[in-house]
Amino acid sequence: MKDFAALFTTVDQTTKTSLKTKALADFFRTASDDDKLWTIALFSGRRPKRAVTTTQLREWAAEVGGIPLWLLEESYPIVGDLAETIALTLPPPSRVSDLSLTHWITELKSLAALDIDARKARILDAWDQLDPTERFLFNKLITGGFRIGVSQKLMTRALAQATDQDEASLAHRLMGGWTPETTTYHALIEAEDAEADESRPYPFYLAYQLEDAPDALGQPDAWQAEWKWDGIRGQVILRNGTHHVWSRGEELMTDRFPEFARLTDFLPDGIVLDGEIVAWDGAQPFPFNTLQARIGRKTVPKKLLKDAPVILLAYDLLEHEGQDLRDLPLQERRARMDALLHNLPDDAPIKAAPPLPFDTWETLAHTRATARDNRAEGLMLKRNDSPYLAGRKKGDWWKWKLDPLTVDAVMIYAQQGHGRRANLFTDFTFAVWDGNDLVPFTKAYSGLTDEEFRKITAWVRKNTQQRFGPVRQVTPHHVFEIAFEGIHASPRHKSGISLRFPRMSRWRHDKPLQEANTLNDLKDLLETYG
Amino acid sequence: MVWSAHPTPQVTLGKPLAPGCFAPILNGMANPVLSFTDRGIYCAAGDFYIDPWRPVDRALITHGHADHARPGHRRYLCTEGCAPVMRHRLGTITVDTVKFGEARRIGDAQVSFHPAGHLPGSAQIRVEVGGEVWVASGDYKVAQDGLSEPFEPVRCHSFITECTFGLPVFKWEDQAHVAKDLNAWWSANAAEGKTSILGAYSLGKAQRLLAMIDPQIAPILTHAAVENTNAVLRGQGYRLPDTIQVTPDTNPKDHKGALVIAPPSALGSQWARRFGLSSTAFASGWMRLRGVRRRRAADRGFVVSDHADWNGLMQAISETQAENIFVTHGYTDIFARWLKTQGYNAQVLRTEFGTDEDDTDTPTGDAA
Numbered sequence: 001m002k003d004f005a006a007l008f009t010t011v012d013q014t015t016k017t018s019l020k021t022k023a024l025a026d027f028f029r030t031a032s033d034d035d036k037l038w039t040i041a042l043f044s045g046r047r048p049k050r051a052v053t054t055t056q057l058r059e060w061a062a063e064v065g066g067i068p069l070w071l072l073e074e075s076y077p078i079v080g081d082l083a084e085t086i087a088l089t090l091p092p093p094s095r096v097s098d099l100s101l102t103h104w105i106t107e108l109k110s111l112a113a114l115d116i117d118a119r120k121a122r123i124l125d126a127w128d129q130l131d132p133t134e135r136f137l138f139n140k141l142i143t144g145g146f147r148i149g150v151s152q153k154l155m156t157r158a159l160a161q162a163t164d165q166d167e168a169s170l171a172h173r174l175m176g177g178w179t180p181e182t183t184t185y186h187a188l189i190e191a192e193d194a195e196a197d198e199s200r201p202y203p204f205y206l207a208y209q210l211e212d213a214p215d216a217l218g219q220p221d222a223w224q225a226e227w228k229w230d231g232i233r234g235q236v237i238l239r240n241g242t243h244h245v246w247s248r249g250e251e252l253m254t255d256r257f258p259e260f261a262r263l264t265d266f267l268p269d270g271i272v273l274d275g276e277i278v279a280w281d282g283a284q285p286f287p288f289n290t291l292q293a294r295i296g297r298k299t300v301p302k303k304l305l306k307d308a309p310v311i312l313l314a315y316d317l318l319e320h321e322g323q324d325l326r327d328l329p330l331q332e333r334r335a336r337m338d339a340l341l342h343n344l345p346d347d348a349p350i351k352a353a354p355p356l357p358f359d360t361w362e363t364l365a366h367t368r369a370t371a372r373d374n375r376a377e378g379l380m381l382k383r384n385d386s387p388y389l390a391g392r393k394k395g396d397w398w399k400w401k402l403d404p405l406t407v408d409a410v411m412i413y414a415q416q417g418h419g420r421r422a423n424l425f426t427d428f429t430f431a432v433w434d435g436n437d438l439v440p441f442t443k444a445y446s447g448l449t450d451e452e453f454r455k456i457t458a459w460v461r462k463n464t465q466q467r468f469g470p471v472r473q474v475t476p477h478h479v480f481e482i483a484f485e486g487i488h489a490s491p492r493h494k495s496g497i498s499l500r501f502p503r504m505s506r507w508r509h510d511k512p513l514q515e516a517n518t519l520n521d522l523k524d525l526l527e528t529y530g
Numbered sequence: 531m532v533w534s535a536h537p538t539p540q541v542t543l544g545k546p547l548a549p550g551c552f553a554p555i556l557n558g559m560a561n562p563v564l565s566f567t568d569r570g571i572y573c574a575a576g577d578f579y580i581d582p583w584r585p586v587d588r589a590l591i592t593h594g595h596a597d598h599a600r601p602g603h604r605r606y607l608c609t610e611g612c613a614p615v616m617r618h619r620l621g622t623i624t625v626d627t628v629k630f631g632e633a634r635r636i637g638d639a640q641v642s643f644h645p646a647g648h649l650p651g652s653a654q655i656r657v658e659v660g661g662e663v664w665v666a667s668g669d670y671k672v673a674q675d676g677l678s679e680p681f682e683p684v685r686c687h688s689f690i691t692e693c694t695f696g697l698p699v700f701k702w703e704d705q706a707h708v709a710k711d712l713n714a715w716w717s718a719n720a721a722e723g724k725t726s727i728l729g730a731y732s733l734g735k736a737q738r739l740l741a742m743i744d745p746q747i748a749p750i751l752t753h754a755a756v757e758n759t760n761a762v763l764r765g766q767g768y769r770l771p772d773t774i775q776v777t778p779d780t781n782p783k784d785h786k787g788a789l790v791i792a793p794p795s796a797l798g799s800q801w802a803r804r805f806g807l808s809s810t811a812f813a814s815g816w817m818r819l820r821g822v823r824r825r826r827a828a829d830r831g832f833v834v835s836d837h838a839d840w841n842g843l844m845q846a847i848s849e850t851q852a853e854n855i856f857v858t859h860g861y862t863d864i865f866a867r868w869l870k871t872q873g874y875n876a877q878v879l880r881t882e883f884g885t886d887e888d889d890t891d892t893p894t895g896d897a898a
Contacts, residue, residue, distance in 0.1 A: 012823075013830055014829055015827050067698050068871065070867075071697075071698060071864070072698070074861075074864045075698060075699050075864075078699075079699055079819055080821040081821070084820055085699055088698075088700075088701070088818065089699055149824075418821075421825075423821065424825075
């Protein structure tokens with residue numbers, strides 16, 4: 001664990017990506033295969049199963065630290081991370097050990113077979129031989145969310161450097177449903193046959209947002225335009241007679257969308273499609289909140305399946321007849337895809353996302369303006385001859401989203417953030433006027449600069465009226481412009497509406513409290529865009 | 531710290547934590563030795579204030595930080611060690627000084643100053659009236675730093691304590707251990723031809739760091755704000771290693787591998803850019819928290835504080851043998867609640883302390 005803790009310390013002590021990558025690559029050159037495999041797993045979002053609850057951890061840590069539980073609970077929001085709070089609260093260890101990362105993960109996994117008293121004894125024994133940094137990491141293994149400033153991309157790059165492999169093909173090898181229990185470092189990284197896993201998706205190609213008009217992209221006829229749908233980006237894989245569905249977040253969603261099981265009836269084997277999973281009303285997508293109901297369910301009740309059926313709006317073909325097509329130009333991939341999807345019956349759970357015809361950037365701008373009417377959030381622009389790259393790359397693919405909708409709203413509650421934003425008030429609740437009352441209608445967490453968060457934090461401290469646990473009710477005073485992508489009716493909310501992707505787009509210092517928007521303004525927006 | 535922006539009543543009791551906990555302990559004290567006013571901590575028997583934040587006739591000052599030693603008072607009283615820095619910072623003021631432990635009679639009050647260990651010359655102020663003893667601690671730390679006069683516990687009935695770091699997650703490592711880390715960081719940078727830029731409060735923290743580090747590694751450069759304070763303390767006989775003040779003419783190439791000590795605000799500024807390839811660090815108690823370290827976006831954070839840590843606060847409070855504890859700036863609500871569970875009459879005081887650099891920009895102050 002000491003080498004892993006040293007790696008963490010080095011990574012944590014720098015903000016420079018190059019230094020982080022180097023430290024991680026050095027680790028990959030020297031660590032044991034098991035530790036390397038677990039490190040890859042942790043930094044690609046794979047974790048050991050949680051062996052004890054965070055409630056138990058808190059209780060035990062308070063007990064060992066000689067403080068009441070409430071005091072630990074009060075410290076937690078100030079530190080901003082439970083694993084760290086516990087690591088800092090515990091008394092110094094009575095002995096030292098240097099057991100491997102894999103040892104501690106195996107230890108955690110073995111707890112599942114023990115009763116609660118035995119689990120507690122083993123956790124306390126671990127704490128008593130780990131230094132504060134090791135304890136923090138050990139606790140992180142339990143509490144989950146192993147986010148310590150290393151992205152999967154950075155880890156992949158470091159691994160590519162350490163193993164002299166191509167970064168993109170390595171990224172592909174790391175995709176899919178493997179866990180350290182189902183593979184080995186050798187099989188995953190070094191072995192010749194990287195195609196062993198029939199469920200493995202390709203790394204998604206992601207687009208940057210186009211900041212200005214597309215004129216700078218050159219001739220319009222070199223480009224293809226599609227709607228940018230508001231669904232879930234997904235890959236559908238048909239291999240060996242079965243199918244798999246992956247989300248962009250590399251979550252296997254096959255069971256959530258049983259509709260796609262029928263794809264094997266319509267399409268040949270050896271196919272991978274990239275597209276948008278949307279709830280479909282027969283002619284166009286339902287608003288996103290209809291799909292939302294589906295995302296939350298691991299198994300889908302019949303009624304929901306009937307009320308909110310999903311389809312894939314396919315826009316790319318990555319594999320055909322078992323061959324990787326990603327290096328072919330988009331127009332060729334697209335032609336092959338269209339040939340496959342051509343003449344499918346109307347009730348097939350897949351459609352080709354229609355390309356949008358345009359001659360000039362100006363006509364395309366007019367099309368874009370109608371995106372909301374088409375249940376889209378803007379346009380995608382893809383160069384006709386572009387290969388399918390891995391990750392977010394500039395140049396060939398762009399998203400050209402609609403300008404967001406906005407309202408001016410009053411901040412009424414504030415709560416501190418977590419992690420890097422611990423001790424800063426960053427999570428706010430906003431309200432609009434309903435007569436003389438302020439009705440809360442949304443929360444927002446992002447959009448302000450660090451400097452603005454510092455200013456509002458100082459203000460919140462001085463203007464707290466009441467506390468409800470971690471939430472502070474503040475004097476209604478500040479008006480913020482809230483930007484959002486969509487608005488929907490929602491009986492669960494007091495205001496009767498819910499917003500899609502709300503964020504603070506501007507701090508309206510210029511706007512008096514009384515001039516914030518009203519609930520009626522929101523209802524008008526709902527009428528127009530809902 | 532949350533302050534009332536409007537004038538507060540003459541006696542401000544601490545905010546009760548929860549219904550049922552409301553037990554204003556001043557009720558039993560018809561004539562408390564110290565009371566709490568909108569100008570600051572007041573002694574009626576001696577008609578003076580301790581670290582007042584609005585102009586008064588007579589101010590007793592615990593130490594020279596700006597939130598405790600404010601301008602505009604008619605007469606100041608502080609320790610001999612504290613006066614030069616105060617004159618340096620506040621200009622022409624009328625100052626009377628006492629030695630540590632020297633008793634003074636002011637009106638009906640007996641007053642003495644005792645080392646607080648916060649920085650050189652810093653004091654706790656003991657006030658005795660009719661056999662009843664109160665101590666206002668100002669800011670303090672119990673661990674010795676090798677430069678400040680070591681903290682001295684003073685027995686009293688009522689103790690006014692800071693609690694900047696009044697949470698069990700704040701525990702300081704041994705100073706020698708941190709010094710080793712600092713020297714290792716500096717040496718490694720020097721070996722790579724990098725300048726080491728260390729952000730530290732210019733009064734107290736900067737000099738303490740100077741006294742901690744190994745001056746043999748490479749030259750030590752200072753920001754003018756730090757060097758001015760160094761000059762004052764050297765003039766008083768405090769021993770600091772040789773330093774070179776950075777001026778517009780300073781050529782970083784003449785000082786390869788140097789350590790630069792500057793106020794935190796100078797880091798990342800135009801001023802700091804002259805040093806080219808460099809590694810930056812902050813020295814503060816807040817560096818104990820990873821979130822704060824990352825937000826400061828420095829390469830390193832060294833946990834060095836001139837405030838007492840959790841164990842230090844508990845040790846100091848216990849050694850006073852006081853029954854009544856008034857807690858000021860820091861995690862006051864939480865700390866007072868903890869003290870109550872430990873059998874103390876604890877109460878939160880709203881003050882205007884807690885705005886020096888160790889407190890600002892950081893998770894301090896939640897009195898509200």
